[in-house]
Amino acid sequence: MKLNRREFIKKSTLSAAGIGMFSILPSSVWGAKVPPSDRIHVALIGCRNHGFLILRRHLDQNDAVCTALCDVDENILNDRANDVKESYGQEPRLYTDFRRMLEQDDIDAVIIGTPDHWHCLNFVYALQAEKDIFVEKPLANTIGECKIMLDAANRYNQVVQVGQQQRSNLAFMETVELVKTGAIGNLRKVNIWANFNYGIGAAPADDSPVPEGVDYDMWLGPAPERPFNRARFHGSWRHFWDYGSGLFSDWGVHLLDMALWPEDLLDGPKTVLTYAGDTSGRKGMRETFDTMNVVYPKDNYVINYDMTAGVQEGPWDKPYGIAFVGDDGTIVVNRNGYDLYPEYDHSMGRHRAESRTLSGLSDAHEPHVRNFLDCIKTRETPVCTPEMGYAAAVHAHIPNIAGRVGVNHLEWDDENLRFTNSDAANELITPEYRAPWRLPEI
Numbered sequence: 001m002k003l004n005r006r007e008f009i010k011k012s013t014l015s016a017a018g019i020g021m022f023s024i025l026p027s028s029v030w031g032a033k034v035p036p037s038d039r040i041h042v043a044l045i046g047c048r049n050h051g052f053l054i055l056r057r058h059l060d061q062n063d064a065v066c067t068a069l070c071d072v073d074e075n076i077l078n079d080r081a082n083d084v085k086e087s088y089g090q091e092p093r094l095y096t097d098f099r100r101m102l103e104q105d106d107i108d109a110v111i112i113g114t115p116d117h118w119h120c121l122n123f124v125y126a127l128q129a130e131k132d133i134f135v136e137k138p139l140a141n142t143i144g145e146c147k148i149m150l151d152a153a154n155r156y157n158q159v160v161q162v163g164q165q166q167r168s169n170l171a172f173m174e175t176v177e178l179v180k181t182g183a184i185g186n187l188r189k190v191n192i193w194a195n196f197n198y199g200i201g202a203a204p205a206d207d208s209p210v211p212e213g214v215d216y217d218m219w220l221g222p223a224p225e226r227p228f229n230r231a232r233f234h235g236s237w238r239h240f241w242d243y244g245s246g247l248f249s250d251w252g253v254h255l256l257d258m259a260l261w262p263e264d265l266l267d268g269p270k271t272v273l274t275y276a277g278d279t280s281g282r283k284g285m286r287e288t289f290d291t292m293n294v295v296y297p298k299d300n301y302v303i304n305y306d307m308t309a310g311v312q313e314g315p316w317d318k319p320y321g322i323a324f325v326g327d328d329g330t331i332v333v334n335r336n337g338y339d340l341y342p343e344y345d346h347s348m349g350r351h352r353a354e355s356r357t358l359s360g361l362s363d364a365h366e367p368h369v370r371n372f373l374d375c376i377k378t379r380e381t382p383v384c385t386p387e388m389g390y391a392a393a394v395h396a397h398i399p400n401i402a403g404r405v406g407v408n409h410l411e412w413d414d415e416n417l418r419f420t421n422s423d424a425a426n427e428l429i430t431p432e433y434r435a436p437w438r439l440p441e442i
């Protein structure tokens with residue numbers, strides 16, 4: 001039997017690790033000397049910012065190599081190719097059309113670091129090309145696209161990690177474990193806040209000619225045709241509904257993902273109560289809201305989300321974070337660490353829980369990427385699945401839809417993918433793609 005490269009990597013890894021005994025490969029198995037033939041060949045679509053950081057985290061592991069880069073802005077493509085050469089001594093092939101890149105057999109895994117409106121097409125094409133995928137969050141820019149991606153992931157059976165890296169962050173992992181094991185008693189509320197200056201939008205700019213080296217039509221892709229404007233382009237696209245969903249979905253998927261984790265909730269919310277507006281008086285270039293307060297009643301607890309774009313301070317001296325409130329204590333957590341504040345029980349003369357603190361952590365991209373690479377070899381399921389990406393994204397998209405159609409109370413039927421009390425909201429579930437692009441049919 002002739003094995004292809006990917007099957008060979010998987011087979012040789014499983015036997016090297018004595019799989020069956022270990023569920024996660026110890027990194028020592030992939031120690032300093034990984035033969036070139038056993039390396040995972042990684043390609044990146046969307047190279048400017050976060051996708052490239054994720055690529056770096058892959059290349060910092062000694063069992064991944066960069067085979068190809070793809071971007072529609074040749075200036076960025078060339079800069080990133082130089083960066084890869086300088087930092088890692090590797091010379092990836094360069095592409096401006098991700099479909100051509102995906103045709104290449106020597107690519108094992110693809111990182112999707114494009115703006116959100118591209119994720120669905122990048123993802124489905126990559127699955128159909130039999131690539132494993134690290135897809136950035138939010139899973140997609142609309143609920144309908146998220147569902148297509150979920151169905152595609154289930155059909156095509158590749159390894160998929162969603163870039164909600166807090167699933168690999170020790171502070172959140174320990175916090176959720178404490179909540180699940182009853183350390184703060186009965187969980188009653190999850191209070192989330194997110195305050196960031198960038199959420200106010202970019203400085204206003206006039207429409208202008210497309211910069212040299214940019215394939216703007218391919219940047220727009222399935223989104224409606226519009227004149228070029230810098231304030232809607234690199235980085236700033238996230239404040240315009242055609243490409244992104246503002247600060248609320250940008251941070252919302254990370255933080256809501258944590259709020260769903262204690263009960264492993266994987267469906268969209270049944271009921272969502274939303275205030276969405278503009279209270280800052282600062283009109284950067286954006287369509288998205290600068291102020292949102294959202295309540296998600298769950299069967300056993302309630303999630304509150306409080307977002308104020310344009311400020312950088314927040315409760316507990318943190319710009320963003322989550323308070324898990326239980327009968328016996330409250331855990332306040334963000335990516336840097338957590339504190340457990342126990343309730344004092346006067347009748348018992350003692351605290352009802354034990355104080356705990358963890359501090360000094362930073363981002364969790366490295367373990368999140370490591371988990372992905374290990375799963376490529378073992379074919380196990382990574383820690384952040386498309387189902388988790390779907391649930392977080394739907395929780396983030398519904399309040400934005402509520403704000404856009406002016407319906408503060410929305411009822412959602414996750415099974416049938418529709419709102420039961422607003423026709424206007426149903427219009428915003430799935431986008432119309434600009435030809436020649438078509439919504440994938442799974």
Ligand SMILES: NC(=O)c1ccc[n+]([C@@H]2O[C@H](COP(=O)([O-])OP(=O)(O)OC[C@H]3O[C@@H](n4cnc5c(N)ncnc54)[C@H](O)[C@@H]3O)[C@@H](O)[C@H]2O)c1
Nearest residue numbers: 046047048049050070071072073113114136137219234235
């Ligand atoms: N997990 C996290 O913490 C985190 C943090 C930041 C951003 N992100 C996510 O990463 C993604 C990228 O965000 P960003 O801030 O890096 O955006 P960005 O605008 O800085 O970079 C996007 C890149 O994609 C390229 N691109 C656009 N269309 C393309 C296409 N069809 N083919 C190839 N390249 C294309 C652009 O030219 C640009 O270089 C978003 O989904 C965002 O939500 C995740």
